Every structure is written in structure tokens, then in C-alpha cells.
Amino acid sequence: DGGITQSPKYLFRKEGQNVTLSCEQNLNHDAMYWYRQDPGQGLRLIYYSQIVNDFQKGDIAEGYSVSREKKESFPLTVTSAQKNPTAFYLCASRDTFYNEQFFGPGTRLTVL
Amino acid sequence: SQELEQSPQSLIVQEGKNLTINCTSSKTLYGLYWYKQKYGEGLIFLMMLQKGGEEKSHEKITAKLDEKKQQSSLHITASQPSHAGIYLCGADETGFQKLVFGTGTRLLVSP
Numbered sequence: 001d002g003g004i005t006q007s008p009k010y011l012f013r014k015e016g017q018n019v020t021l022s023c024e025q026n027l028n029h030d031a032m033y034w035y036r037q038d039p040g041q042g043l044r045l046i047y048y049s050q051i052v053n054d055f056q057k058g059d060i061a062e063g064y065s066v067s068r069e070k071k072e073s074f075p076l077t078v079t080s081a082q083k084n085p086t087a088f089y090l091c092a093s094r095d096t097f098y099n100e101q102f103f104g105p106g107t108r109l110t111v112l
Numbered sequence: 113s114q115e116l117e118q119s120p121q122s123l124i125v126q127e128g129k130n131l132t133i134n135c136t137s138s139k140t141l142y143g144l145y146w147y148k149q150k151y152g153e154g155l156i157f158l159m160m161l162q163k164g165g166e167e168k169s170h171e172k173i174t175a176k177l178d179e180k181k182q183q184s185s186l187h188i189t190a191s192q193p194s195h196a197g198i199y200l201c202g203a204d205e206t207g208f209q210k211l212v213f214g215t216g217t218r219l220l221v222s223p
Contacts, residue, residue: 031208042202042215043155099160100160102157103147106154
């Protein structure tokens with residue numbers, strides 16, 4: 001089955017630790033995105049990548065880093081510099097022909 | 113960046129009734145996306161609209177984009193409990209699909 005997978009579904013970390021969230025897609029999409037969702041707010045864009053080995057900052061990139069070494073993978077690292085890391089993180093990829101953007105199931109990160 | 117306003121914020125309808133959710137932008141949109149989300153889960157793609165005046169339907173859900181491409185509506189006909197969830201609109205402001213989202217409309221369908 002084609003789709004986007006995110007792991008783990010739930011993640012707990014101590015304050016001050018870096019943590020990496022996984023996002024994998026087998027849809028052969030060039031573009032991938034990371035969003036953050038907080039209660040009562042819409043999704044906000046953290047980073048996006050239009051193609052392998054290239055990525056751009058979104059609206060709230062501070063405290064986050066990404067890499068795009070493979071087309072299928074777009075991991076997000078939440079660093080200790082992120083002041084409020086507890087949130088629901090969603091990864092997405094885009095079908096460039098139809099311009100449809102599909103989302104993964106999300107990872108809920110809780111920093112204790 | 114552009115802001116999207118969704119209304120209403122929440123909605124309770126009786127099963128079988130019709131409902132409409134609105135999404136309004138302050139700018140002309142390159143594309144308007146509708147998603148559905150169950151609490152704690154990812155977003156399910158419903159429809160995307162790009163052309164002014166465009167209308168798309170899937171099963172009992174119809175989405176429209178106005179001619180000015182600044183307002184969209186999502187209409188559900190004969191609502192069912194399976195329609196319950198959070199409906200989010202997202203707008204493409206640059207053409208690169210860096211989507212800006214509304215805060216969502218929480219729909220409950222009562223039996």
C-alpha cells in the first residue's frame with residue numbers, strides 16, 4: 001500500500017534533549033512538508049523540501065532542523081532550542097501532477 | 113502571511129440534516145484544500161479547488177470556490193455520524209503548496 005508513515009505515534013522526551021521524528025513516503029512524491037499542530041490552532045509550516053538535497057524554512061523553523069538525503073525520507077529534529085516543543089507533528093507529501101498534498105498519521109511529542 | 117477564517121468554529125447537527133462550513137481568505141488563493149481530521153490523527157484529503165467558480169463533489173460532500181478565489185464553502189448533505197470530526201481548510205499562498213490553515217470546524221452529528 002502506498003502512503004506516508006510517521007513514527008513513533010507517541011514520543012516522550014526530557015527537556016533539553018534533541019529528538020528526531022521520522023517521516024517516510026512510498027508515493028514517489030518530490031515535495032515533502034512538516035507541520036506542527038497545537039490545540040485550538042491550525043497547522044503551521046515548519047520546513048518543506050521541494051526536491052532531494054534541498055529544503056526551505058517555513059513560518060516556524062526556529063529550534064528545528066531537517067534533512068532530505070533520500071526522496072522517501074524527510075526526518076525532523078526537534079532541538080533543545082525549541083522553546084515549546086510539545087505538540088502534534090504532521091508530515092505531508094505532494095503529488096506535483098495533481099497538486100494534492102497528503103498527510104501522515106502524525107507524531108505526538110510530549111516534553112517533560 | 114495570509115490568514116484563513118473558518119466558520120463556524122463548532123457545529124452540532126442532527127443526523128440527516130445538511131450543513132455548510134465556510135473558509136474565507138484575505139487574499140486571492142492559488143488553491144484551496146479541504147481536509148478532515150479525527151482527534152489525534154492525521155488529515156484526510158477531501159478536495160482541492162484551484163479555479164474561480166470551481167465546484168467538486170465526493171459522495172455527500174460538495175466544495176465550492178468563489179469567482180474571486182477568496183472564499184470556499186464545504187457542504188454536507190444528509191449528515192451521518194461518520195461525518196463527525198474536524199474540518200480544516202488550507203490555502204496555497206505561493207504556488208509551492210506551503211499551506212496556511214484555518215483553525216478548523218468541529219462537527220458533531222447527533223443521532
